Amino acid sequence: MTRGSAPARRTTYHHGDLANALVEAGVELAREGGPQAIVLREAARRVGVSATSAYRHFADYDDLTGAVKVRAQRALTEAMMAESVPAHDDAGRQALARLRALGCGYLRFAQAEPGLFRVAFNLDAPSSKTSESFALLADALDELVASGIMDSARRPGAETAVWATVHGLAELLIDGGPLSRLGKAKRAAEIERTLDFVTRGLVS
Amino acid sequence: MTRGSAPARRTTYHHGDLANALVEAGVELAREGGPQAIVLREAARRVGVSATSAYRHFADYDDLTGAVKVRAQRALTEAMMAESVPAHDDAGRQALARLRALGCGYLRFAQAEPGLFRVAFNLDAPSSKTSESFALLADALDELVASGIMDSARRPGAETAVWATVHGLAELLIDGGPLSRLGKAKRAAEIERTLDFVTRGLVS
């Protein structure tokens, strides 16, 4: 990828939705190269607007990257919710399937969009409120206890352990991680085994 | 921290150990600010030498950061080995204690030296050979099987699951991670619970 890009053309003097367009360009940059690649001037260039115009909509660089981070987190949450959940008669198995689907969605997103994934976490931008993906996980764990398959004594701190495992696996799988060179089949196998491991840690 | 620093003074024209000194300065920069903070010019400044002189010892910037990364990985490995292991009569419990000590060392290092920890992983520098810390983990798992406390059927892929959990927990604990704002006691509790979770996943 060459540095910089040809400026886009615009027909009207006023853009109409510049703030949004700049964030979208920032998201695209993040997809291509992670947090480092979010460059205010380049985002403006891609939208076809002067760099200065960004300051009509964002206080400064951090304000823009913060907006990009919010979108990245949202995309992660959506990926987690989009994962299909196989149906089970047993309430316990159903709850486990739901939890597993969240993990699969998380890992799928991290692998498909490593740049955005990094932005959602690594970016030292204004840290948003408690994340929605965390809430999804907490709900799934509550369900596990409610269904009776998980001992309520194990509930405290469970989100930390589960999140750590899935998040850590994502880190190992993407970019230059130790598992990033594995073929598709081997990666899938590692993921399955690790999710089994998580299940065992919760309901032993 | 202000940008740049006063250059150090030197008595002799020849430094004598400049390559080493530059890497050490790089490590110090990494400790202070992670991968981003490793700046060739600043390292030279701190050693009290012109920026140009670095090119007598390193091909380019990546060569220098690669050397810093190696030291960071080594420091992590040493922290893992430095953790004391409580003695047990039972071979299985002993093996478990050894594994847990590795995890504790890993987490202690990540929390004490988040900048170096990031460099050991995140840096897109020449990725070194298979890491020594990984070998330590593999050995500990082998011991677990040898002692009879862990089912050998669970051995394949176990390093991935364990490493992911501990690594992920480290990520959540340091810098802007979701658990970074926790007090010391709560952090320790989360760590203990997560290590229990790991144990359960291996020997259920």
Next chain:
DNA sequence: TGTACATCAGTGAACGCGCGTTCACTGATGTAC
């Protein structure tokens, strides 16, 4: 023990780059009357 000289380790000025940001500005929009 001296001295010539190749070699090596350091210097300082300069280059080009791309960034975030400021400035005074101009073109378009919409509201009051």
Next chain:
DNA sequence: TGTACATCAGTGAACGCGCGTTCACTGATGTAC
């Protein structure tokens, strides 16, 4: 429906910054004879 005008969204040139890197150089070292 028309027009004055405040307001808002965009512009382009310029600034200062610090970076990695190149260049021709100079000072120190050590080896051959």
